[in-house]
Amino acid sequence: MPAFKPDQTPAPADSIRGKRVLLLVSGGIASYKSCTLVRRLMDAGCSVRVAMTDSATRFVAPMTFEALSGQAVGTSLWGTGGEDPLDHIQWAREAHAVVVAPATANFLAKMALGLADDLPSTLVTATDVPLLVAPAMNDRMWSNPPNQEHLQVLRSRGVHVVEPGTGFLACGTVAEGRMAEPEEITRAVIDQLAPGPLRGSHVLITGGGTREPIDTVRFIGNRSSGRMGIALAEAARDLGAKVTLLLGPGDLSDPMGVDVHRFETAASLGELVKHHAPSAHMIAMAAAVSDYRVVDPAKQKLKKDDGVPDIQLEASPDILAGLGAARDTGQCLIGFALQTGSDAEVETQASAKLARKHCDLVCGNRADRPGEGFEGDRNRIYLVDRSGHGEWLAPASKRQLSRHIFERAIALFTESPAPTKANRA
Ligand SMILES: Cc1cc2nc3c(=O)[nH]c(=O)nc-3n(C[C@H](O)[C@H](O)[C@H](O)COP(=O)(O)O)c2cc1C
Known part of the structure; x- marks a missing residue:
């Protein structure tokens, strides 16, 4: 009988080499940090596909993500450039992990409710792989009770929340709600995808x-x-x-x-x-x-007429x-x-x-x-x-x-x- 020895060492970064990550970008100012996130995930050996909400395209041009990831960026449910619209669901099926970064208050609410009214929110309803969200928003939006309730619902469903930090927010205050750094989000993806402490057991x-x-x-x-x-x-x-x-x-x-x-x-x-x-x-x-x-089960069905056995x-x-x-x-x-x-x-x-x-x-x-x-x-x-x-x-x-x-x-x-x-x- 072998002894149980948990392996507590952090999984090496290259243990996610070859994995496919689907990055969903929603419309927050932190979407500029998602460009670096694409790079960090690729540094770890992943391929990254990006889909953006309409609001997100107002912050960063799809072309930026396309150039960084080397792959077409999805912005519409209805297909772009002659693609079959159903291919977009395929993106969710092919991915080993789905990351929403930044996750706006609006996107988190849609996820909690299962709403699917654009490409990223549809993709997120069509996946059963590890799902990570990196919320980013103003501190009042962050502490707004419905937002916290939506996060609680998502956590209870097994969604991994990469908690926002405290720092300078785009609205000019220093408070909680700043999206986690790309390195931290990449680490969370590694922790979700790489074999955990029961590896080898x-x-x-x-x-x-x-x-x-x-x-x-x-x-x-x-x-x-x-x-x-x-x-x-x-x-x-x-x-x-x-x-x-x-x-x-x-x-x-x-x-x-x-x-x-x-x-x-x-x-x-x-x-x-x-x-x-x-x-x-x-x-x-x-x-x-x-x-x-x-002690000795009957070899045939016991008959009621034979009385209480x-x-x-x-x-x-x-x-x-x-x-x-x-x-x-x-x-x-x-x-x-x-x-x-x-x-x-x-x-x-x-x-x-x-x-x-x-x-x-x-x-x-x-x-x-x-x-x-x-x-x-x-x-x-x-x-x-x-x-x-x-x-x-x-x-x-x-x-x-x-x-x-x-x-x-x-x-x-x-x-x-x-x-x-x-x-x-
Ligand atoms: C300049 C600007 C910055 C914004 N930043 C954020 C943000 O950091 N987090 C957030 O939840 N919403 C933010 N919003 C609001 C969202 O863009 C808005 O709720 C939008 O409907 C989100 O759409 P989406 O979730 O489909 O991307 C911002 C809006 C503007 C105009």
């Missing part, structure tokens, strides 16, 4: 619920949907890991770029874990594994405890503990599980509050780790919480030596 994740057969058509199951497991897999992938996801039954589609294997019973999950765990640097066990299974149960193997007991090389082990009861009970149970199953981190969560635990896209988690640190993470999407969990694991393994059997309590 194999992360094994389980998610979803088990089904223990009673007969050939009935089973003992639970409400786990697999959403937490999928969110963990996507977050680990985005941090640079090679990810294996063991996923229970359900309608959710497999996440992209992840090696997915399906299971039904606790026994089949146990077999898959046995196969994949030895090569994993980190294991996150979010699957809801049945504690009991039917006498179903004998036995304990299923405890996969998490088995992993905790077996590992001896600093492999990182993350468990989940779903409870009903008060927050205090969740905290106690999560800490007890951490010690009992020899985990590095345990994520306690509640099944008895709306919008938490099973099924939904959001959750609230009590994250406790082997250093004794425990905290409730603010309610958030499962994807955001997953990222937080991995960041905590990375910090834990950077701060304190990985435990082995010898130094484990």
